[in-house]
Amino acid sequence: MNLQQDALPAAYWQRRYADGTTGWDRGQASPGLDWLLDRARQEQWRTVLIPGCGRGHEVIALAEAGFSVTALDYADAAIQHLKKVTAKNRLPIELVQTDVLTYDPKNRFDAIYEQTCLCALHPSLWSAYERKLAQWLRPGGSLFAMFMQTTQPQGPPFACPLGRMRELFGSETWIWSPVLGRVDHPAGLHEWACELRRAADFQA
Ligand SMILES: C[S@@+](CC[C@H](N)C(=O)[O-])C[C@H]1O[C@@H](n2cnc3c(N)ncnc32)[C@H](O)[C@@H]1O
Numbered sequence: 001m002n003l004q005q006d007a008l009p010a011a012y013w014q015r016r017y018a019d020g021t022t023g024w025d026r027g028q029a030s031p032g033l034d035w036l037l038d039r040a041r042q043e044q045w046r047t048v049l050i051p052g053c054g055r056g057h058e059v060i061a062l063a064e065a066g067f068s069v070t071a072l073d074y075a076d077a078a079i080q081h082l083k084k085v086t087a088k089n090r091l092p093i094e095l096v097q098t099d100v101l102t103y104d105p106k107n108r109f110d111a112i113y114e115q116t117c118l119c120a121l122h123p124s125l126w127s128a129y130e131r132k133l134a135q136w137l138r139p140g141g142s143l144f145a146m147f148m149q150t151t152q153p154q155g156p157p158f159a160c161p162l163g164r165m166r167e168l169f170g171s172e173t174w175i176w177s178p179v180l181g182r183v184d185h186p187a188g189l190h191e192w193a194c195e196l197r198r199a200a201d202f203q204a
Pocket residue numbers: 013014024025026051052053054055056072073074075078098099100101115116117120121
């Protein structure tokens with residue numbers, strides 16, 4: 001397996017933004033975010049991370065709801081778009097232009113909203129990404145994952161069937177809640193929304 005060869009570079013995603021081939025973009029926050037918002041209010045969470053945020057409709061919705069949001073993406077177009085929106089609306093969002101596989105924050109987050117970043121990565125990178133997700137969360141923090149379902153043989157998006165996800169996000173690190181529900185996408189695909197809590201005694 002050659003990780004370098006399998007990885008899609010930032011330039012690939014930058015070109016998708018430049019060409020306007022951004023079929024994943026709903027133009028508004030996904031209804032899948034509501035599960036996180038409900039739990040975050042109950043638990044009084046403060047900090048949320050969104051990796052591979054794209055144009056960041058969910059980033060804006062969380063910031064407007066009063067959460068402290070950190071958003072990651074390595075495509076310049078995504079970051080520049082969000083910079084403009086956050087400056088205009090004076091929203092306190094931390095934008096970080098970086099590869100998710102190298103991001104190493106000082107503080108851990110209460111929650112992560114993962115929406116179509118995993119399925120944008122080649123499956124050869126999934127284990128490394130799963131380790132990052134676990135390291136970014138504080139003990140007991142929650143990962144809200146929208147696992148992409150597709151039958152197309154080539155990605156992105158790479159299919160994330162739940163059986164494969166349960167192997168990837170194993171019980172030594174993750175405590176799975178029952179599946180939250182199905183999120184349909186206007187482009188015709190759908191995601192399974194899941195909440196996975198990071199075990200308190202997880203070893204990095
Ligand atoms: C399919 S889009 C999803 C965007 C957004 N989450 C949404 O649902 O609208 C995937 C995004 O992840 C970003 N991305 C892919 N691989 C990445 C990586 N290794 N590091 C940082 N960002 C990455 C791309 O630039 C792109 O903006």
